[in-house]
Amino acid sequence: MRRAYAIYLIVNLLILGFIVNYVWTLLSLLVVTGRSDAISRAELPGPNSPLPKQRQAVIPKIIHQTYSNTSIPERWKEAQRSCLDLHEDYEYKLWTDKSSREFISQEYPWFLETFDSYTYPIQRADAIRYFVLAHFGGIYIDMDDGCNRRLDALLAYPAWVRRTVPTGISNDVMGSVPHHPFFLRVIDALPRYDRNWVLPYVTVMGSTGPLFLSVIWRHYNSEGSHAEKDRVRILFPDEYNAHSWSFFTHHEGSSWHQSDVKLIMWMARNWIMLFVLGTVIGLSVIFAGFWVYARFCLGAGSPKKRASLRRLRFWRTQSSGKIDYELLDRESDHRV
Numbered sequence: 001m002r003r004a005y006a007i008y009l010i011v012n013l014l015i016l017g018f019i020v021n022y023v024w025t026l027l028s029l030l031v032v033t034g035r036s037d038a039i040s041r042a043e044l045p046g047p048n049s050p051l052p053k054q055r056q057a058v059i060p061k062i063i064h065q066t067y068s069n070t071s072i073p074e075r076w077k078e079a080q081r082s083c084l085d086l087h088e089d090y091e092y093k094l095w096t097d098k099s100s101r102e103f104i105s106q107e108y109p110w111f112l113e114t115f116d117s118y119t120y121p122i123q124r125a126d127a128i129r130y131f132v133l134a135h136f137g138g139i140y141i142d143m144d145d146g147c148n149r150r151l152d153a154l155l156a157y158p159a160w161v162r163r164t165v166p167t168g169i170s171n172d173v174m175g176s177v178p179h180h181p182f183f184l185r186v187i188d189a190l191p192r193y194d195r196n197w198v199l200p201y202v203t204v205m206g207s208t209g210p211l212f213l214s215v216i217w218r219h220y221n222s223e224g225s226h227a228e229k230d231r232v233r234i235l236f237p238d239e240y241n242a243h244s245w246s247f248f249t250h251h252e253g254s255s256w257h258q259s260d261v262k263l264i265m266w267m268a269r270n271w272i273m274l275f276v277l278g279t280v281i282g283l284s285v286i287f288a289g290f291w292v293y294a295r296f297c298l299g300a301g302s303p304k305k306r307a308s309l310r311r312l313r314f315w316r317t318q319s320s321g322k323i324d325y326e327l328l329d330r331e332s333d334h335r336v
């Protein structure tokens with residue numbers, strides 16, 4: 001009897017262990033700050049510093065932006081203009097639906113099927129920015145981000161992304177040299193992460209958006225420390241848009257948010273309650289399962305019945321074992 005309880009407990013712990021293992025990257029995002037890779041204000045020259053550049057530029061002078069077509073809506077024209085005016089010596093590439101698809105079909109035909117199959121246009125807009133950075137290098141800037149000063153100082157870092165509060169990194173402004181290993185990793189991972197998570201917001205975030213990028217970033221960094229040229233440096237809010245000397249200004253928000261965002265935001269605001277609720281539900285399931293197990297599998301009965309129940313129990317452990325392996329497979333998918 002006692003052994004049976006122990007087995008029940010162990011099976012539960014195993015399942016819990018696999019779940020934690022599966023979401024480990026997400027949990028780690030809650031505590032990883034990226035501070036050790038920060039582009040610190042101490043190493044950045046002032047916006048109009050007359051001093052010669054301290055660091056050699058490695059990122060090519062190209063600014064990439066995306067929109068469905070070439071008629072940029074009024075609300076973003078000012079932000080777009082601010083970047084163009086400050087960088088007249090940069091090449092400017094606007095990636096429209098049409099030119100993005102042509103580029104993918106010509107240069108990355110292996111991705112065309114995934115690219116075409118995305119449900120939401122924003123997924124294509126997310127994906128194309130990773131491809132053009134991996135291919136041409138340069139700086140990608142969202143249409144709702146304007147430039148507050150020249151970006152030359154940021155050309156000195158082989159790759160950089162922006163930190164988001166409270167967790168992870170964003171894909172709204174990013175810089176990279178061509179063929180940087182991080183962005184190669186990102187484009188390589190895109191087809192594997194093309195999954196539907198029911199809620200549009202979660203699907204977009206997890207398949208192509210900031211959450212996807214953050215997960216790849218965690219995997220990339222958990223492989224150990226990279227050589228300087230392979231590192232991904234992080235721009236923190238102070239340097240991003242918090243001050244008069246920051247690089248960017250943020251304009252009116254994203255164009256694609258749907259009603260499920262309200263649900264996510266609500267969940268974020270009420271996370272303590274949801275955490276407690278989740279714990280209570282989780283514990284209830286474990287106790288209810290235990291009750292059923294004790295009542296029906298360990299209960300009195302004829303030796304024959306007990307034997308058949310034992311078989312049933314055996315089958316159960318088998319089947320839960322199978323689920324565990326599936327989880328493992330998915331985890332190793334993520335890790336590749």
Ligand SMILES: *[C@@H]1O[C@H](CO)[C@@H](O)[C@H](O)[C@H]1NC(C)=O
Nearest residue numbers: 067068069070071072073121
């Ligand atoms: C450009 O795209 C926007 C948004 O998808 C659309 O509303 C607009 O009609 C398009 N303009 C042209 C000229 O196709």
